[in-house]
Amino acid sequence: MHFSLRQLQIFEAVARNLSYTRAAEELHLTQPAVFAQVKQLEEGVDMPLIERTGKQLHLTEAGREVLATCREALDATARLEMRLADMRGLKRGRLRLAVVTTAEYLVPRLLGEFCARHPGIEASLVVTNREKLLVRLAENADDLTVLGAPPENLDVVARPIADNPLVVLARRDHPLAGEGHIPLARLAEEPFILRESGSGTRLATERHFARHGLSIRVRMELGSNEAIKQAVAGGLGISVLSAHTMALEGASGVLAPLAAEGFPLMRKWYLAYPAGKHLSAVAEAFQEYLLRRGVSADETGAPASARG
C-alpha cells in the first residue's frame, strides 16, 4: 500500500462532499488535480474507493473503510500539531500552580529548579488552605494543584510526588520531650495549638485522634504554620505539623518532635488536576519533572524514625 497524508486529506474532502468540484474548491485545487490524487490513492490501495452512478458519487465498501481511518489519521495529525506547538511553547509558556499552605515549604524550591531549566517560563503560585484549594480545583482555576490528600468528592487525576510526615512538636524542654512511646491518650491531655478548620493538617490530626476515640483540647487556633511554631516555642502548647515546616530548623532548635504513638503520621503530597483536563505542555513537563526527580526524606524534613 502506498499513499500520502495529502492524498488522505483530499480523499476525505471528496468523500465528505461526494463531489470532486466542491472538494477542489474547499482545498483551493483544480478539479483535475483532485481527481488525479484520488485515482493515485485508489491505485495505491489497489481497490476502487469511489463509484459513479449517473451524476452521483458513492463510496465503495473499501472507500468507507478508508474514510474512517482517514479521519482517525487526520485527527491524530491535528493532535500532534497541537502538541508540537505546545512543546515549542516550553520556550515561553505559563504555569499556574496552586498549593496548600503547608506545601509552600516544598513546592517553591521544586518550581525554582524547574524554572531554572526553562528560563522562558513564567510561573505563578497561589498558596491557600485545603478547603479553598478544593474550590479552585473544582473550578479548574489552575494548571496543577498540590495537596495533602486527593479530594473525596471531586473527579481528579492525583499522583503522589513526595512523603508528607506529620509530627508532634513541643518545646525542647517540654516534660514529654525526652520520653519514648508516648500513648496517644497521654498526648490528648496536653493543650494543642492547631491550624484553622479547613486546613488539611488539622483534618488529618483530628481524624487520627478520633480513630482512637480521642479528641484534642484546642488551646489556640492559628492560620499559619510559622505562627504555630512561634506559639509552641512560646510554651503555649504542643502541635501537629508537617515535618516540612521543620526542614530549615536544624536538630538543636527550640522545637523538638515528640515520640508519640502513631507518629509520624504518614501522608503524601499529591499533584492533581480535574479528570479530563488537557494539560498544557508546560504543566505536563512540570508534572514529568516532579515524578522523575522524586523527593528524598532529607528534603521532607522527616525524622529518622519515618525514613525507610
Ligand code: PGA
Ligand atoms: P494545609 O494542608 O496546609 O491546609 O494544612 C496540608 C495538607 O493537606 O496536608
